[in-house]
Amino acid sequence: MSSDKEELEVSIWRGDDAGGAFEDYKVPAQDSQTVLDVVSWVQQNTDPTLSYRYACRVGMCGSCAMMVNGVPRWTCRTHVKKVLDGKKVTVAPLRNLPVIKDLATDMDPFFDKWVKAGGVHHPSKTRDDPIEPINPKSIARSEADTGIECINCSVCYAACDTVTGNADYLGPAALQRAWTLYNDAKDADQQTILDAVSGNGGCHNCHSQGSCTLFCPNELNPMKAIAGLKRATATSLFKRKK
Amino acid sequence: MIRPHRSHPLWFAFILHRLSGLGLALFLPAHFYLLSLALTAPESLDGYLALAENPLVKVAEFGLVFLLAVHFFGGLRLMAMEWLPWSGRQKSLAAGAVAAAFLVSGTFFLQAV
Numbered sequence: 622m623s624s625d626k627e628e629l630e631v632s633i634w635r636g637d638d639a640g641g642a643f644e645d646y647k648v649p650a651q652d653s654q655t656v657l658d659v660v661s662w663v664q665q666n667t668d669p670t671l672s673y674r675y676a677c678r679v680g681m682c683g684s685c686a687m688m689v690n691g692v693p694r695w696t697c698r699t700h701v702k703k704v705l706d707g708k709k710v711t712v713a714p715l716r717n718l719p720v721i722k723d724l725a726t727d728m729d730p731f732f733d734k735w736v737k738a739g740g741v742h743h744p745s746k747t748r749d750d751p752i753e754p755i756n757p758k759s760i761a762r763s764e765a766d767t768g769i770e771c772i773n774c775s776v777c778y779a780a781c782d783t784v785t786g787n788a789d790y791l792g793p794a795a796l797q798r799a800w801t802l803y804n805d806a807k808d809a810d811q812q813t814i815l816d817a818v819s820g821n822g823g824c825h826n827c828h829s830q831g832s833c834t835l836f837c838p839n840e841l842n843p844m845k846a847i848a849g850l851k852r853a854t855a856t857s858l859f860k861r862k863k
Numbered sequence: 864m865i866r867p868h869r870s871h872p873l874w875f876a877f878i879l880h881r882l883s884g885l886g887l888a889l890f891l892p893a894h895f896y897l898l899s900l901a902l903t904a905p906e907s908l909d910g911y912l913a914l915a916e917n918p919l920v921k922v923a924e925f926g927l928v929f930l931l932a933v934h935f936f937g938g939l940r941l942m943a944m945e946w947l948p949w950s951g952r953q954k955s956l957a958a959g960a961v962a963a964a965f966l967v968s969g970t971f972f973l974q975a976v
Contacts, residue, residue, distance in 0.1 A: 691867030716868075780868050829941060831873030831953065844953075851945045 627708075629701065631659055633671065634713040637722045643711065656696035656704065657685050660712060660724065673724035680838065683774035687724050688713040693779040695838040715779040717792075731775045731792065738795035739817030740802065745809035755806055765804035768797045768846050770839050777833035777843050789822030793833035793843030796824050800846035803853060815854050824850040876937060876957035883934040890927060921975050929968035936960035 627650040632643040646663045657675055664671040675685035680698040687696050689704050690711055704710055718726035746753065755762055777793035778784055784792050791799075799818045802808045818824045824847045833843040869878075900908035914920055937960045944953065 688868075693868065782869070782874075828877055829873070829944060830869075830877045832868055832871070835871050835873070836868070842951075845949045845951075848945050848949060855946075 629659060629705070630707075630709045631663065632709070632711040633660065633663060633724070634711075635671070635723050636720065638720050641720070641723075643713075650701075654701050656687070656689050656694065656699045656701050656710065656712060659701050659710070660687075660696065671724070672722040681772060683772035686715055686774040686776045686779065686838075688715060688779065693776040693836050695774055695776065698838060715775055717779050717781065717784045718775065726775075728775060731778050731794070732773070734791045734795040734822075735773075735798055737817065737822075738791045738799040739814035740795055740798040742802065742805075743808050743810035743813060745807055753807060759806070761804040761806060764849070765801040768801040768841055768843075771797060771841060772839060774838065776836050776838055780832035780836045782830055782832070783826050783828055787822060787826055790826045791818065791822050791824075793827075793847065796827075796850055797841065797843040797846040799824075800849050803850070812857070815850075815857050818850050819854040824854065827851070872954045872957060876940075876960070879933060879961070880937040880941070883930040883937070886930045887927075887934060890930075918976075921972070924975060925968050925972040928971045929964050932967040933961060933964035936963045 629648045629650050631646045631648050633646060635641050635644045646667055648659050648662050651658070657678065660671070660673050661675075664673065673685070673687070675697060676682040677684075678697045680695055683695070685696045686693055688694075688711075689696065689699060690706060691713075693715060694704070696712070701710060712724065714720045714724050714726045718728060718731060721727050757763075757766075771794055773794065775794065777797075781790075781793055783790050796818055799814050803811050803814045808814070827844075827847045829844060829848070831844050834841070834845070837843065897908065897911055900911065915924070937957070940953070940956045940960050943950070943956070950956065
Protein backbone atom coordinates (compact mmCIF):
# COMPACT_ATOMS: atom_id res chain seq x y z
CA MET A 622 0.00 0.00 0.00
CA SER A 623 1.30 3.42 -0.86
CA SER A 624 0.27 6.45 1.12
CA ASP A 625 -1.27 9.48 -0.56
CA LYS A 626 1.72 11.60 0.42
CA GLU A 627 4.15 9.63 -1.65
CA GLU A 628 5.12 11.44 -4.81
CA LEU A 629 6.69 10.26 -8.03
CA GLU A 630 9.27 12.39 -9.81
CA VAL A 631 8.26 12.28 -13.42
CA SER A 632 10.27 13.71 -16.34
CA ILE A 633 8.20 14.16 -19.44
CA TRP A 634 9.60 15.19 -22.81
CA ARG A 635 7.89 18.37 -24.07
CA GLY A 636 8.35 19.79 -27.53
CA ASP A 637 7.72 19.08 -31.19
CA ASP A 638 9.63 18.05 -34.31
CA ALA A 639 11.78 21.18 -34.06
CA GLY A 640 13.11 20.18 -30.64
CA GLY A 641 12.26 20.07 -26.97
CA ALA A 642 13.42 19.06 -23.52
CA PHE A 643 12.40 17.08 -20.46
CA GLU A 644 10.26 18.84 -17.87
CA ASP A 645 9.84 17.62 -14.31
CA TYR A 646 6.50 16.99 -12.59
CA LYS A 647 5.42 15.65 -9.21
CA VAL A 648 2.65 13.08 -9.37
CA PRO A 649 0.97 11.44 -6.34
CA ALA A 650 1.68 7.71 -6.20
CA GLN A 651 -1.29 5.38 -6.21
CA ASP A 652 -1.82 1.65 -6.10
CA SER A 653 -1.89 -0.19 -9.42
CA GLN A 654 -0.89 3.00 -11.19
CA THR A 655 0.19 2.64 -14.81
CA VAL A 656 2.58 4.90 -16.69
CA LEU A 657 -0.42 6.08 -18.72
CA ASP A 658 -2.19 6.98 -15.45
CA VAL A 659 0.82 9.09 -14.50
CA VAL A 660 0.85 10.92 -17.84
CA SER A 661 -2.92 11.42 -17.67
CA TRP A 662 -2.63 12.81 -14.14
CA VAL A 663 -0.13 15.43 -15.31
CA GLN A 664 -2.37 16.44 -18.21
CA GLN A 665 -5.50 16.57 -16.06
CA ASN A 666 -4.02 18.25 -12.99
CA THR A 667 -0.84 20.11 -13.85
CA ASP A 668 -0.62 21.03 -17.52
CA PRO A 669 -3.64 20.57 -19.80
CA THR A 670 -1.49 21.34 -22.86
CA LEU A 671 0.42 18.05 -22.52
CA SER A 672 -0.25 16.00 -25.67
CA TYR A 673 -0.25 12.21 -25.73
CA ARG A 674 -2.25 9.45 -27.36
CA TYR A 675 -4.29 6.59 -25.96
CA ALA A 676 -7.61 4.89 -26.58
CA CYS A 677 -8.52 1.52 -25.07
CA ARG A 678 -6.36 1.51 -21.90
CA VAL A 679 -6.40 -2.31 -21.88
CA GLY A 680 -3.57 -3.20 -24.25
CA MET A 681 -5.59 -3.82 -27.38
CA CYS A 682 -5.47 -0.68 -29.52
CA GLY A 683 -1.73 -0.05 -29.65
CA SER A 684 -1.96 3.76 -29.36
CA CYS A 685 -0.23 4.54 -26.07
CA ALA A 686 3.33 3.28 -26.62
CA MET A 687 6.07 5.63 -25.34
CA MET A 688 9.69 5.46 -24.28
CA VAL A 689 9.70 4.78 -20.55
CA ASN A 690 13.13 5.11 -18.94
CA GLY A 691 14.65 4.77 -22.40
CA VAL A 692 12.84 1.62 -23.52
CA PRO A 693 9.65 1.40 -25.56
CA ARG A 694 6.61 0.15 -23.65
CA TRP A 695 2.82 0.05 -23.86
CA THR A 696 2.13 2.55 -21.12
CA CYS A 697 -1.43 1.41 -20.31
CA ARG A 698 -0.22 -2.02 -19.27
CA THR A 699 3.02 -0.94 -17.61
CA HIS A 700 2.77 -0.58 -13.86
CA VAL A 701 4.84 2.43 -12.88
CA LYS A 702 6.11 0.59 -9.78
CA LYS A 703 7.86 -1.93 -12.01
CA VAL A 704 9.82 0.70 -13.90
CA LEU A 705 10.54 3.25 -11.17
CA ASP A 706 14.16 4.18 -10.66
CA GLY A 707 13.91 5.16 -7.00
CA LYS A 708 11.01 7.57 -7.30
CA LYS A 709 11.90 8.68 -10.81
CA VAL A 710 10.51 7.78 -14.18
CA THR A 711 11.12 9.44 -17.55
CA VAL A 712 8.57 9.37 -20.36
CA ALA A 713 9.41 10.35 -23.93
CA PRO A 714 7.85 9.92 -27.37
CA LEU A 715 8.65 6.75 -29.33
CA ARG A 716 12.00 6.62 -31.12
CA ASN A 717 12.29 6.44 -34.89
CA LEU A 718 9.09 8.36 -35.57
CA PRO A 719 8.56 12.10 -36.15
CA VAL A 720 7.15 13.85 -33.08
CA ILE A 721 3.92 15.77 -33.55
CA LYS A 722 3.89 17.25 -30.06
CA ASP A 723 5.13 16.11 -26.67
CA LEU A 724 4.44 12.37 -26.40
CA ALA A 725 2.40 12.01 -29.58
CA THR A 726 4.30 10.73 -32.61
CA ASP A 727 3.30 10.70 -36.26
CA MET A 728 2.81 7.00 -36.99
CA ASP A 729 2.25 7.43 -40.75
CA PRO A 730 5.73 6.15 -41.75
CA PHE A 731 5.11 3.05 -39.61
CA PHE A 732 1.76 2.26 -41.24
CA ASP A 733 2.93 3.18 -44.75
CA LYS A 734 5.55 0.47 -44.42
CA TRP A 735 2.92 -2.16 -43.66
CA VAL A 736 1.52 -1.54 -47.13
CA LYS A 737 5.01 -1.38 -48.68
CA ALA A 738 5.86 -4.77 -47.18
CA GLY A 739 3.03 -6.38 -49.13
CA GLY A 740 0.89 -6.37 -46.01
CA VAL A 741 -2.45 -6.35 -47.84
CA HIS A 742 -4.40 -9.54 -48.44
CA HIS A 743 -4.14 -10.93 -51.95
CA PRO A 744 -7.40 -12.86 -52.40
CA SER A 745 -7.36 -16.34 -53.88
CA LYS A 746 -11.14 -16.65 -54.30
CA THR A 747 -14.18 -14.55 -55.01
CA ARG A 748 -17.21 -14.13 -52.76
CA ASP A 749 -19.05 -16.67 -54.89
CA ASP A 750 -16.65 -19.48 -54.04
CA PRO A 751 -17.28 -21.70 -51.03
CA ILE A 752 -15.20 -20.91 -47.94
CA GLU A 753 -11.95 -22.82 -48.01
CA PRO A 754 -11.46 -25.00 -44.94
CA ILE A 755 -8.14 -24.35 -43.21
CA ASN A 756 -6.57 -26.86 -40.89
CA PRO A 757 -5.63 -24.80 -37.81
CA LYS A 758 -2.93 -27.34 -36.98
CA SER A 759 -1.12 -27.19 -40.31
CA ILE A 760 2.48 -26.02 -40.09
CA ALA A 761 1.93 -22.88 -42.17
CA ARG A 762 -1.19 -21.88 -40.22
CA SER A 763 0.58 -22.40 -36.89
CA GLU A 764 3.45 -20.24 -38.15
CA ALA A 765 1.04 -17.49 -39.28
CA ASP A 766 -0.76 -17.67 -35.94
CA THR A 767 2.41 -16.75 -34.06
CA GLY A 768 2.37 -13.27 -35.59
CA ILE A 769 -1.25 -12.26 -35.99
CA GLU A 770 -1.76 -10.81 -32.52
CA CYS A 771 0.20 -7.69 -33.41
CA ILE A 772 -1.58 -4.54 -32.18
CA ASN A 773 0.47 -2.09 -34.33
CA CYS A 774 1.82 -0.28 -31.27
CA SER A 775 5.19 0.43 -32.91
CA VAL A 776 7.16 -0.65 -29.84
CA CYS A 777 9.32 -2.96 -31.98
CA TYR A 778 9.80 -0.20 -34.55
CA ALA A 779 11.00 2.17 -31.81
CA ALA A 780 13.31 -0.48 -30.35
CA CYS A 781 15.01 -1.26 -33.67
CA ASP A 782 18.44 0.28 -34.36
CA THR A 783 18.24 -0.79 -37.99
CA VAL A 784 15.22 1.47 -38.44
CA THR A 785 17.24 4.28 -36.84
CA GLY A 786 20.08 3.74 -39.29
CA ASN A 787 18.02 3.21 -42.45
CA ALA A 788 14.87 5.28 -42.98
CA ASP A 789 13.74 2.90 -45.75
CA TYR A 790 13.89 -0.23 -43.60
CA LEU A 791 10.40 -1.69 -43.35
CA GLY A 792 10.82 -2.58 -39.69
CA PRO A 793 9.87 -5.59 -37.57
CA ALA A 794 6.08 -5.16 -37.46
CA ALA A 795 5.56 -4.75 -41.21
CA LEU A 796 7.89 -7.66 -41.98
CA GLN A 797 6.14 -9.86 -39.45
CA ARG A 798 2.81 -8.97 -41.09
CA ALA A 799 4.30 -10.00 -44.44
CA TRP A 800 5.42 -13.30 -42.89
CA THR A 801 1.93 -14.08 -41.57
CA LEU A 802 0.45 -13.43 -45.04
CA TYR A 803 3.16 -15.48 -46.70
CA ASN A 804 2.11 -18.42 -44.53
CA ASP A 805 -1.60 -17.80 -45.07
CA ALA A 806 -3.13 -20.48 -47.30
CA LYS A 807 -5.76 -17.96 -48.36
CA ASP A 808 -3.21 -15.52 -49.74
CA ALA A 809 -2.77 -15.95 -53.47
CA ASP A 810 0.37 -13.99 -54.16
CA GLN A 811 3.34 -15.12 -52.13
CA GLN A 812 5.84 -13.99 -54.75
CA THR A 813 4.57 -10.40 -54.53
CA ILE A 814 5.15 -10.54 -50.77
CA LEU A 815 8.68 -11.91 -51.22
CA ASP A 816 9.46 -9.22 -53.82
CA ALA A 817 8.13 -6.52 -51.48
CA VAL A 818 10.28 -7.65 -48.55
CA SER A 819 13.52 -8.31 -50.42
CA GLY A 820 14.22 -4.84 -51.78
CA ASN A 821 16.48 -2.12 -50.40
CA GLY A 822 14.63 -1.64 -47.14
CA GLY A 823 13.66 -5.29 -46.86
CA CYS A 824 14.22 -8.17 -44.46
CA HIS A 825 17.88 -8.62 -45.37
CA ASN A 826 18.72 -5.36 -43.58
CA CYS A 827 17.88 -6.96 -40.25
CA HIS A 828 20.92 -7.35 -37.98
CA SER A 829 19.13 -9.75 -35.62
CA GLN A 830 19.68 -7.56 -32.59
CA GLY A 831 16.47 -8.95 -31.17
CA SER A 832 15.20 -5.77 -29.52
CA CYS A 833 11.88 -6.13 -31.37
CA THR A 834 11.27 -9.52 -29.85
CA LEU A 835 12.52 -8.51 -26.42
CA PHE A 836 10.22 -5.49 -26.11
CA CYS A 837 7.11 -6.72 -27.98
CA PRO A 838 4.38 -6.29 -25.37
CA ASN A 839 2.38 -9.17 -26.84
CA GLU A 840 5.42 -11.43 -26.70
CA LEU A 841 5.46 -11.97 -30.46
CA ASN A 842 8.70 -12.81 -32.25
CA PRO A 843 9.36 -10.51 -35.23
CA MET A 844 13.01 -11.62 -35.28
CA LYS A 845 11.83 -15.16 -36.03
CA ALA A 846 9.42 -13.90 -38.70
CA ILE A 847 12.20 -11.91 -40.37
CA ALA A 848 14.53 -14.93 -40.28
CA GLY A 849 11.72 -16.87 -41.96
CA LEU A 850 11.43 -14.22 -44.67
CA LYS A 851 15.20 -14.25 -45.23
CA ARG A 852 15.05 -18.01 -45.69
CA ALA A 853 11.99 -17.82 -47.94
CA THR A 854 13.41 -15.09 -50.18
CA ALA A 855 16.73 -16.89 -50.49
CA THR A 856 15.20 -20.27 -51.31
CA SER A 857 12.80 -18.65 -53.79
CA LEU A 858 15.89 -17.69 -55.79
CA PHE A 859 16.39 -21.39 -56.45
CA LYS A 860 12.77 -22.34 -56.98
CA ARG A 861 10.26 -19.70 -57.88
CA LYS A 862 7.54 -21.02 -55.62
CA LYS A 863 7.30 -21.97 -51.97
CA MET B 864 27.16 4.45 -21.98
CA ILE B 865 24.90 1.81 -23.51
CA ARG B 866 21.38 3.07 -23.99
CA PRO B 867 18.67 1.15 -22.11
CA HIS B 868 16.97 -0.36 -25.16
CA ARG B 869 20.29 -1.94 -26.18
CA SER B 870 21.07 -3.44 -22.83
CA HIS B 871 20.25 -7.10 -23.54
CA PRO B 872 22.22 -10.23 -24.50
CA LEU B 873 21.39 -10.42 -28.21
CA TRP B 874 22.33 -6.78 -28.75
CA PHE B 875 25.66 -7.47 -27.05
CA ALA B 876 26.07 -10.52 -29.31
CA PHE B 877 25.42 -8.22 -32.30
CA ILE B 878 27.94 -5.57 -31.25
CA LEU B 879 30.55 -8.21 -30.32
CA HIS B 880 30.20 -9.77 -33.75
CA ARG B 881 30.58 -6.42 -35.54
CA LEU B 882 33.48 -5.20 -33.39
CA SER B 883 35.34 -8.51 -33.67
CA GLY B 884 34.90 -8.34 -37.45
CA LEU B 885 36.23 -4.80 -37.47
CA GLY B 886 39.18 -5.78 -35.29
CA LEU B 887 40.05 -8.68 -37.60
CA ALA B 888 39.73 -6.47 -40.67
CA LEU B 889 42.19 -4.00 -39.13
CA PHE B 890 44.58 -6.82 -38.22
CA LEU B 891 44.61 -8.48 -41.64
CA PRO B 892 46.68 -5.85 -43.51
CA ALA B 893 49.35 -6.02 -40.79
CA HIS B 894 49.22 -9.82 -40.97
CA PHE B 895 49.69 -9.87 -44.74
CA TYR B 896 52.42 -7.23 -44.58
CA LEU B 897 54.35 -9.31 -42.07
CA LEU B 898 53.95 -12.46 -44.16
CA SER B 899 55.17 -10.59 -47.23
CA LEU B 900 58.40 -9.85 -45.38
CA ALA B 901 59.24 -13.57 -45.76
CA LEU B 902 59.76 -12.85 -49.43
CA THR B 903 60.98 -9.27 -49.41
CA ALA B 904 63.03 -8.98 -46.20
CA PRO B 905 63.58 -12.29 -44.34
CA GLU B 906 65.96 -10.76 -41.73
CA SER B 907 63.41 -8.16 -40.82
CA LEU B 908 60.74 -10.89 -40.50
CA ASP B 909 62.93 -12.77 -38.00
CA GLY B 910 63.14 -9.59 -35.94
CA TYR B 911 59.36 -9.35 -35.83
CA LEU B 912 58.96 -13.05 -35.02
CA ALA B 913 61.27 -12.60 -32.04
CA LEU B 914 58.72 -10.13 -30.72
CA ALA B 915 56.24 -13.00 -30.39
CA GLU B 916 58.12 -14.12 -27.25
CA ASN B 917 57.16 -10.89 -25.51
CA PRO B 918 54.44 -11.62 -22.87
CA LEU B 919 52.42 -8.63 -24.02
CA VAL B 920 52.38 -10.01 -27.55
CA LYS B 921 51.22 -13.36 -26.18
CA VAL B 922 48.28 -11.64 -24.50
CA ALA B 923 47.55 -9.73 -27.71
CA GLU B 924 47.60 -13.02 -29.61
CA PHE B 925 45.12 -14.44 -27.13
CA GLY B 926 42.89 -11.45 -27.88
CA LEU B 927 43.28 -11.99 -31.58
CA VAL B 928 42.38 -15.66 -31.40
CA PHE B 929 39.41 -14.75 -29.22
CA LEU B 930 38.20 -12.23 -31.81
CA LEU B 931 38.60 -14.80 -34.56
CA ALA B 932 36.82 -17.54 -32.61
CA VAL B 933 33.98 -15.34 -31.36
CA HIS B 934 33.43 -14.00 -34.88
CA PHE B 935 33.46 -17.54 -36.24
CA PHE B 936 31.04 -19.04 -33.70
CA GLY B 937 28.84 -15.92 -33.70
CA GLY B 938 28.68 -16.11 -37.49
CA LEU B 939 27.68 -19.78 -37.30
CA ARG B 940 24.87 -18.81 -34.94
CA LEU B 941 23.60 -16.16 -37.37
CA MET B 942 23.78 -18.52 -40.33
CA ALA B 943 21.93 -21.20 -38.39
CA MET B 944 19.33 -18.62 -37.38
CA GLU B 945 18.74 -17.58 -40.97
CA TRP B 946 19.01 -20.95 -42.73
CA LEU B 947 17.90 -23.66 -40.30
CA PRO B 948 14.48 -24.10 -38.69
CA TRP B 949 14.01 -21.54 -35.93
CA SER B 950 15.47 -22.19 -32.52
CA GLY B 951 14.17 -20.17 -29.59
CA ARG B 952 17.43 -20.54 -27.71
CA GLN B 953 19.25 -17.63 -29.35
CA LYS B 954 20.52 -16.19 -26.06
CA SER B 955 21.95 -19.57 -25.05
CA LEU B 956 23.50 -20.02 -28.48
CA ALA B 957 25.09 -16.55 -28.31
CA ALA B 958 26.43 -17.33 -24.82
CA GLY B 959 27.68 -20.67 -26.17
CA ALA B 960 29.53 -18.86 -28.96
CA VAL B 961 31.35 -16.69 -26.40
CA ALA B 962 32.11 -19.73 -24.22
CA ALA B 963 33.47 -21.68 -27.19
CA ALA B 964 35.60 -18.66 -28.16
CA PHE B 965 37.05 -18.52 -24.64
CA LEU B 966 37.75 -22.24 -24.76
CA VAL B 967 39.61 -21.98 -28.06
CA SER B 968 41.53 -18.80 -27.23
CA GLY B 969 42.24 -19.94 -23.66
CA THR B 970 43.63 -23.25 -24.93
CA PHE B 971 45.73 -21.35 -27.45
CA PHE B 972 47.05 -19.08 -24.70
CA LEU B 973 47.95 -21.98 -22.39
CA GLN B 974 49.77 -23.68 -25.26
CA ALA B 975 51.65 -20.46 -26.03
CA VAL B 976 52.96 -19.72 -22.52
